[in-house]
Amino acid sequence: MQWKTAEYAGWGRAYRAHGPLARPERLSALAAALAEPGPAIGNRRSYGDAALNDGGAAIEMTRLDRFLGFDAETGTLDVEAGATIGQIAEAFAPRGWLPAAMPGTGFATVGGCIANDVHGKNHHGAGSFGQHVTALTLMTGNGPREVTPEADAALFRATVGGMGQTGPIVSARLRLIPCPGQRVVVEESRVPDLGTFLDRLDGSEATYAVGWIDALARGKHLGRGILEEAELAEGPRPGPEKRAKSVPLDLPGALLSWPVVKAFNARYLRRIPDTGRRSKKQINDFFFPLDAVHDWNRLYGKRGFHQFQCVVPVEARDALREILTRIAKSGLASPLAVIKRMGPGRGGMMSFPMEGYTLAVDMPNRAKAAPLIAALSRMAQEAGGRIYLAKDSVAEPAVVAAMYPELDAWRAEVAKADPEGRYQTDLVRRLQLRSPA
Amino acid sequence: MSETWIILGASSSMARAFVRAVAERGDSVLLAGRDMDDMARSAADARTRGAPLAEPVFFDARKPDSFTPILDRAQAVEGPVSAAVFVGSMPPQDEIDADPGLIEGVVSDSFSGPARFLQSFAPLIEARGAGNVVGVASVAGDRGRIGNYVYGAAKAGFATYLSGLRNRLTRAGGHVVTVKPGFVDTAMTWGIEGMFLVAPPEAVARDILKAVEKKRNVIYTPIFWLGIMTIIRAIPEPIFKKMSI
Incomplete structure (x- = not known):
């Protein structure tokens, strides 16, 4: 596995981090990169330090960006987490489908959209991004693990909006919405x-x-x-x-x-x-x-x-x-x-x-x-x-x-998924999200 | 009628970008490489993007036994069949200095393996009177440099081979494009010091497809590498031998 030591920043560029970055192009390379503790990150469109791990490693997921299957009857898309919302919109709008929730930038990755449970201009009616995810796959030390809202409700709800703390999101199944034209x-x-x-x-x-x-x-x-x-x-x-x-x-x-x-x-x-x-x-x-x-x-x-x-x-x-x-x-x-x-x-x-x-x-x-x-x-x-x-x-x-009433439940679920705290980010440490001071 | 592409080294990011480009115009692909799980995922990607047929097939440049099933599969496909070669390996020069035995692997991956495959494949193009070969060589093959001359030598050999193959297949209705990429942002170059003007694989793939459509013979991609390499080739050897570039 090749690591590149680099300085990188959040979208706001007010915060920076320095450390080794891997950018796996296949699942086997992702599995190898997990040897080094560090979070999975996407296109770094979070403004602050959500995608930073200063002094530690991080895994850039942007090259794992393949479409794994599309059901044109139901508008269900299986996609790797490094694909961006813009790529999905560009490929599927001409076929009559769009992501149900689209954030303000098309450069956000699917993994990032899940980890931040992003919303779009239709949130009042359509809800958040995570509500249109019907399954996702996490990479664990024992290989890929599928997580569904039905079978693993707590882990699923800890991953959606979970800032990457349950481990790298490899792929997801998204329900797209019909789009009548261009x-x-x-x-x-x-x-x-x-x-x-x-x-x-x-x-x-x-x-x-x-x-x-x-x-x-x-x-x-x-x-x-x-x-x-x-x-x-x-x-x-x-x-x-x-x-x-x-x-x-x-x-x-x-x-x-x-x-x-x-x-x-x-x-x-x-x-x-x-x-x-x-x-x-x-x-x-x-x-x-x-x-x-x-x-x-x-x-x-x-x-x-x-x-x-x-x-x-x-x-x-x-x-x-x-x-x-x-x-x-x-x-x-x-x-x-x-x-x-x-x-x-x-x-x-x-x-x-x-x-x-x-x-x-x-x-x-x-x-x-x-x-x-x-x-x-x-x-x-x-x-x-x-x-x-x-x-x-x-x-x-x-x-x-005080703002997040389910924080304790989330902590408990994250502690199960990542007992060693391998996926912590600068944000998680700064806000003491994983453990109270 | 759409063509079918055999993609050798389909796990590389340059190959992946090229596969997407041909899938989107409706071509079929046989994805050849070693990581079958990875190629199954790339095949799904190609189908989702419009390829009527996309199949993973096992290929190892160092194992000529793996070539025959691919050629048989290609034979069974209707219409023109093309091949695009993205394989190659570039161990750091200091590792080669420590273990000169590595040279054979580099030559197999970057030259003799793909050349042997294409040698067996060429009759298919001749028989059907159509088909393209895309061979990815490298600017590193234009001149031997201290940093990677073994890789460069293998790619130079491959480029010369492609030139000869072009000479042969042109008269049978086929076409051969030699591609000389500069620095491309791939897993191979990730983390290597001294990279500059690094091109995204998608840009290189676009250039390659355009070259196929326009029947270009040799392309540098991105195009400014033509200028850079023209200068580098023009440096007289007495001076070049003392340079570290």
Whole structure:
């Protein structure tokens, strides 16, 4: 087995790790790599330290990316864990099927989507990614082991959303959803303030609904933004296939300073006429808008950035207002701020989703960002909500423990699957997820 | 009518990417290699992507006995049959220095094994009056360098063999493409120091398929390796022998 010693980072690039990486191309090579303790990781689209193991080894699963079988009657796909959501969408949309839950980047791997129990713009109706997984295979010291929700409920629910702690996910069986064509019909409308936004999200009947927020707007404009509601639609792909652009170098951090973002946001909002607009988009453009620019994380410069994402219960509108007010006052927000109504659907013990409103805001990694996010995390906890581990890099162990009511059950199941603690990551150690201090 | 490809060394990532490319255009594949479990998975991948037929078959470049069943299977397939050779091995030069016996394995994997297979396969192309051979050689074969001259020598031998095979099969309606990849991001190069301009296997596979479709003879992939190797070949030996590149 070949190991490559390298430095690597989470998507936010604020945290880095150094250590030997294996990238097996076959199961036999994966089995050999397990000799070295270390977690399996995917395309490292988690923002913080969820996919890092500083000083130890890690196994990159991206080359185990084969389709193992597809049933065109039921839309059931068997696929290796290193395949990405974008690859699945590209291969199967023309045949009338799409992943049931798609995160905001097509570069997320199937293994990563399971380990973080990701959600998409249709979470309120479709639930989380893990709810559409009908079986998965873990690599163990004794070879591959199939895990199903029926036969191994606890291990399955510890693996979905389990941050890789039950061992490398080799493959999974996914239930895809029908997709009538190659386009998405999107209705965009301006929303003047937070209260209206939440009302509109509550009242939306669209299959896909998500809001962009100007997270620097304050006072009566607090929470203003654009609501996007969309449906999959029949018809060929609108427009030609596009090639992704890339960011060739780390840009200066000042690019995303307050006045620049402020001006950008105002302009971005005005793009949509008062009366709203309706358009046809390509599947990729709607689901993975940021993938059009490879390495867009370099826009934040060398120091990188954080993302704060929380969900609070529907009753906690006031807490959401306070959280957003605090963000707006800090002046730290980047143009990337997203709000969404979540349904109750969650697939695992440590899954993020809960019925409520979720807010995600990117912030450049300046000195005051980490303390602000820690404070926001406490506010989310006090409101009965929780933060998303896939995004986190600064929360405190006690705060996270209080947010995840099934943590003890998860710990017990993980201790059985990985008694030696071989698959721990920087995040797991930082948040003391495997064992209380 | 779609062709059927025999893929020698089907477990390599370059082969896998090529298999996907031909499966997506509707070709069939016989995946030949040693790790049968792995090839069964790759065969499933090829079928899911559109190959009408995808089967794993055992192949070991060092065991000529393993060639016959593959050739028999190819014989039984209707329509044109092509072969793509992705096998090769590159032990570190210092291991070869310590054990010169390793040279025979490198030559078997990278040259004499595949050449012997193709020698038995060529009559099938001649009989059917159609079919392609893709042979993956290497830029390392263009000039012997201190770092990997045994591998380079084996690949140079294979490239010369392919040139002769092209000469033979062209007159029978077949075609031979010699592929000289530069550094490709595969398990073979993972973790090796000093790699630069490393190409993803998918890009190399696209270049190979394009070369097949356009009946190109010799390609460098990615294309800038043509420039790099033109320069390296032009360096006079009295100077080259003192360089470490």
